[in-house]
Amino acid sequence: MARYMDVHRGMHGITAEQLMEAHQADLAIEGEEGVHFERAWADPESGTVYCLSEAPSPEAVQRIHERTGHKADEVHPVPLSV
Amino acid sequence: MARYMDVHRGMHGITAEQLMEAHQADLAIEGEEGVHFERAWADPESGTVYCLSEAPSPEAVQRIHERTGHKADEVHPVPLSV
Numbered sequence: 001m002a003r004y005m006d007v008h009r010g011m012h013g014i015t016a017e018q019l020m021e022a023h024q025a026d027l028a029i030e031g032e033e034g035v036h037f038e039r040a041w042a043d044p045e046s047g048t049v050y051c052l053s054e055a056p057s058p059e060a061v062q063r064i065h066e067r068t069g070h071k072a073d074e075v076h077p078v079p080l081s082v
Numbered sequence: 083m084a085r086y087m088d089v090h091r092g093m094h095g096i097t098a099e100q101l102m103e104a105h106q107a108d109l110a111i112e113g114e115e116g117v118h119f120e121r122a123w124a125d126p127e128s129g130t131v132y133c134l135s136e137a138p139s140p141e142a143v144q145r146i147h148e149r150t151g152h153k154a155d156e157v158h159p160v161p162l163s164v
Contacts, residue, residue, distance in 0.1 A: 001127050005123055005125070005130075005132055010105065013159070014162065015162075016162050019162050019163075019164055021162050023164040032087050036109075039083070039164065040163065040164050041087055041134070041159050041160035041162065041163045042160060042161075042162040042163070043158040043159055043161070043162075044161070045159070046158055048087075048130065048158055050087055050160070055110065063139070076125040076128055076130055077125055078123035078124060078125050078129070078132070079124075079125070079126070080097075080098050080122045080123065080124040080126065080145070081121065081122065081123075081124070082094065082101055082105040082121065082122050
């Protein structure tokens with residue numbers, strides 16, 4: 001398991017409810033890929049969403065996001081944290 | 083006070099110690115701008131560092147990072163989180 005930060009762009013105007021719905025959709029199926037989405041942060045103005053997860057691979061993170069209809073633009077491993 | 087995610091690029095090969103040192107340097111002076119850096123995550127391979135903070139403005143976040151020698155490439159407000 002490793003930690004990942006993925007980034008979604010073009011989410012201009014995203015609301016708190018939409019962020020929650022997207023996160024809940026990910027949580028509902030994440031176990032099928034051994035992924036856990038821990039947190040997400042959104043900037044409606046720039047349309048950027050950051051998701052922090054633990055997962056066996058970046059591909060597993062992306063498969064969950066794809067299945068819930070919001071493919072990530074970038075998935076970065078973040079092995080270091082403070 | 084608002085929450086911000088800032089992004090540093092070009093930090094290829096950053097080590098756990100360097101990330102900790104940079105974070106400690108920020109923590110040492112953050113109070114002077116009313117900023118608090120909560121967490122940071124780094125990907126040494128792509129050279130990307132993400133910092134999560136609470137601050138009165140994006141400029142305050144940037145002033146701390148500039149004074150400690152690591153100006154951010156982007157500072158995004160992230161008013162929404164889950």
